[in-house]
Amino acid sequence: MTERAEIAKARRIVVKAGSSSLTTPRGTIDAARIDALVDVLAARRDAGAEIVFVSSGAIAAGLGPLGLTRRPSDLATQQAAASVGQGALFARYTSSFARYDVTVGQVLLTADDMMRRSHHRNAQRTLAQLLALGVLPIVNENDTVATDEIRFGDNDRLAALVAHLTRADALVLLSDVDALYTGDPRKPGTRRIADVRSPADLDGVELGGSGRVGTGGMVTKVEAARIAGIPVVLTNAASAARAVTGEPVGTLFHPVDDRRRPTRHLWLAHATTGQGRVLLDQGAVDAVVQRGKSLLPAGVTGVDGDFAAGDPVDLCGADGRVVARGLANYDASEIPDLMGRSTRWLSRELGPEYEREIVHRDHLVVLTER
Numbered sequence: 001m002t003e004r005a006e007i008a009k010a011r012r013i014v015v016k017a018g019s020s021s022l023t024t025p026r027g028t029i030d031a032a033r034i035d036a037l038v039d040v041l042a043a044r045r046d047a048g049a050e051i052v053f054v055s056s057g058a059i060a061a062g063l064g065p066l067g068l069t070r071r072p073s074d075l076a077t078q079q080a081a082a083s084v085g086q087g088a089l090f091a092r093y094t095s096s097f098a099r100y101d102v103t104v105g106q107v108l109l110t111a112d113d114m115m116r117r118s119h120h121r122n123a124q125r126t127l128a129q130l131l132a133l134g135v136l137p138i139v140n141e142n143d144t145v146a147t148d149e150i151r152f153g154d155n156d157r158l159a160a161l162v163a164h165l166t167r168a169d170a171l172v173l174l175s176d177v178d179a180l181y182t183g184d185p186r187k188p189g190t191r192r193i194a195d196v197r198s199p200a201d202l203d204g205v206e207l208g209g210s211g212r213v214g215t216g217g218m219v220t221k222v223e224a225a226r227i228a229g230i231p232v233v234l235t236n237a238a239s240a241a242r243a244v245t246g247e248p249v250g251t252l253f254h255p256v257d258d259r260r261r262p263t264r265h266l267w268l269a270h271a272t273t274g275q276g277r278v279l280l281d282q283g284a285v286d287a288v289v290q291r292g293k294s295l296l297p298a299g300v301t302g303v304d305g306d307f308a309a310g311d312p313v314d315l316c317g318a319d320g321r322v323v324a325r326g327l328a329n330y331d332a333s334e335i336p337d338l339m340g341r342s343t344r345w346l347s348r349e350l351g352p353e354y355e356r357e358i359v360h361r362d363h364l365v366v367l368t369e370r
């Protein structure tokens with residue numbers, strides 16, 4: 001089955017719309033375009049799919065009401081605009097979906113929520129429950145509390161992570177451009193790319209910056225497609241109806257790997273950042289990367305950073321390259337006394353609780369295939 005057919009048959013679809021598709025140049029919600037998009041989502045839902053909608057546009061929709069003519073550069077004003085705009089957007093979604101008797105639920109997430117395993121699980125459970133209750137979840141970043149350091153900024157990566165959270169079958173990214181082009185389509189001579197089947201298909205493609213009100217441009221969309229691990233269609237809002245029914249519009253990013261990885265692995269690989277580094281000798285790199293083994297203290301040669309047991313840490317080879325990420329079983333400060341020792345020695349000398357691995361294989365994901 002081609003991935004286009006898979007989209008036509010998808011039981012659960014995450015659809016993400018960028019700011020430019022939902023707001024006017026005056027910095028207000030674009031009610032007509034929102035209604036048109038809601039028509040599409042309601043129809044696809046009627047045809048049997050569960051839809052999770054990721055909506056940007058809070059900042060852009062808050063500009064007009066605050067008398068701002070362009071996106072502010074400081075975080076506090078962006079957050080104020082998002083607070084105003086998010087309310088306006090959600091009110092419109094509520095009334096627009098009500099035309100179809102569809103109840104919507106607002107889910108605001110931060111990058112930090114995605115990174116913390118317990119928050120991630122809570123978000124997963126809430127989304128599952130909303131879907132079970134027949135509610136259509138509408139997700140955005142919780143801009144009012146996001147800080148500059150840990151912020152999605154654009155919603156493309158958030159949409160890919162929501163696709164993981166909900167185990168969606170397909171992801172549709174709606175932008176102000178109808179496809180990925182060989183270069184910024186605002187320049188002459190660029191060509192549409194209909195399919196991206198492997199990273200090699202992106203060789204020589206110029207991934208430019210964002211349009212009028214968006215953030216991230218094509219770079220974040222291509223990145224989102226890479227991490228989603230499911231078929232991803234990129235097109236514009238005008239082609240949304242055709243995109244969600246699997247017609248050959250826009251650009252289809254084919255998943256590189258057919259295997260669906262467990263949510264836990266996707267979370268570790270894409271939602272977390274290493275809170276420190278554990279250095280491995282070559283034998284340990286081989287054991288972890290080639291043979292899917294746990295990381296034992298014997299193969300550790302060093303540790304960097306100030307992480308606590310349970311934190312995600314990067315596992316690095318002798319050359320410093322990150323080969324895997326996993327949840328540490330020890331605080332960083334404990335590891336120097338353990339490294340290079342056999343588990344048997346540690347258990348005999350320090351007690352049976354020291355028999356545990358530095359990182360257990362169930363909480364470890366190999367990153368070298370990226």
Ligand SMILES: Nc1ncnc2c1ncn2[C@@H]1O[C@H](COP(=O)(O)OP(=O)(O)O)[C@@H](O)[C@H]1O
Nearest residue numbers: 018019175180181183184208210211214215217
């Ligand atoms: N290679 C490319 N192909 C398509 N669009 C591109 C490319 N490089 C840059 N762009 C620009 O990216 C913009 C879309 O990104 P962005 O403004 O962040 O959208 P959104 O608000 O939908 O997330 C388009 O308006 C387009 O001008």
Ligand SMILES: N[C@@H](CCC(=O)OP(=O)(O)O)C(=O)O
Nearest residue numbers: 018019056057058059214215
């Ligand atoms: N969470 C932000 C997203 C900002 C943004 O510009 O995103 P996008 O339009 O998807 O590139 C908002 O709602 O304004």
